[in-house]
Amino acid sequence: MGRKVMIVTGGSRGIGAATAQLAAVQGYAVCLSYLHSAAKADEIVTAIRDSGGEAIAVRADVADETDVVRLFETADRELGTLTALVNNAGILERQMRVDQMDAARLNRILATNVTGSFLCAREAVRRMSTASGGSGGAIVNVSSMASRLGSPGEYVDYAASKGAVDSLTLGLSKEVAAEGIRVNAVRPGVIYTEIHASGGEPNRVDRVKDTVPMRRGGDALEVAHAILWLVSEQASYTTGSFIEVSGGR
Template identity: 70%
Template structure:
């Protein structure tokens, strides 16, 4: 029986690269997206080209009703997911903290923290052997910003990813005895569209000289780390982090 993976924010960037890599490795793939339906459909076409089943669900992970529907549709069309990648995330325009308003902070934390918690909760409810499940694995997409703080740019985003790191450690301990592994990746400066959301599409080019490897990373490089953490090769790995950051 095929394994099912659910990837939030799977229409572009790291999520799309992970979805395609999962399809190549034999997973049936469910992705969520918020707005970009054409990009989501292109991801599905590629996965089906690998001979796998694929489903895209429009859902805002910050909304509990959307998360419930996302998991329900995944189960209905593909089956119960054995793997979850909490990839959906947002950032806002570069700013210092003194210029941030509460609306911005709520938007960032609602998606990056509340959304991740809600999706992890629904995965645990289905995977936990204590609740009748067969086990599984969760990978949270954090950020090197959680360790570096992103001063003068995104301290709110960095703080939200710090919360994701804490969730990763705590949940791994909480569900480790019920057949679920929980890990995270911390991407560094990666060539994705998220930098445009911050108002600087070419940010990677500006900061890559500060990376020991002197280059930005690709979404595919992050995806490979995610898929390893989900695989049986990582069967004794939980509560751990892989830095995909070129040494930064």
């Protein structure tokens, strides 16, 4: 196996940052995308380089097709042939009921979480597929237990967007299985990351952790380990599958 190159979208914080750093430890050259957090993205890149790894950060809004194309072209040029994509970039907005949501909010959520995942998957398949001269590869989509639980009273729109990511995982995995590409997903449960602050409740994990059978929130690195297993050769016969990293929820 030649050089391993991974793109991690939304790689400046939380699960994305943990995944980028673990991937570097495992020998991947990593391209992480970020939207707002240039300083945090630079911190991750510096930490990887200081540990002897290779990483770059690219500002890109995955909801913007031009940005997505530029992200992948930059990784091609600076790191080489893509072997793994982690579709991690995702957003949620303030907790509210469906009967309070407007179309602008719904479109923002779906543009990033659904359209962004599709566009990044498209660019990855174009590079990896043996049908177009590629050498294969692996895609891991970061879904959420919300897709199974619905997130009532909090963010049904986010949950629905992750339901779409689940369907993308299933459908795409079958589409490209004979072309050397494996497509899987992880469904994190309540994990200590900054995303909860976007929902207006920074301490959400501590509020709900007692509803988790394991009685605790998860750590981003626990999700990253599942992601890295799915992109590895150890998962060579696994596609269209989901790993729930959720403490038993």
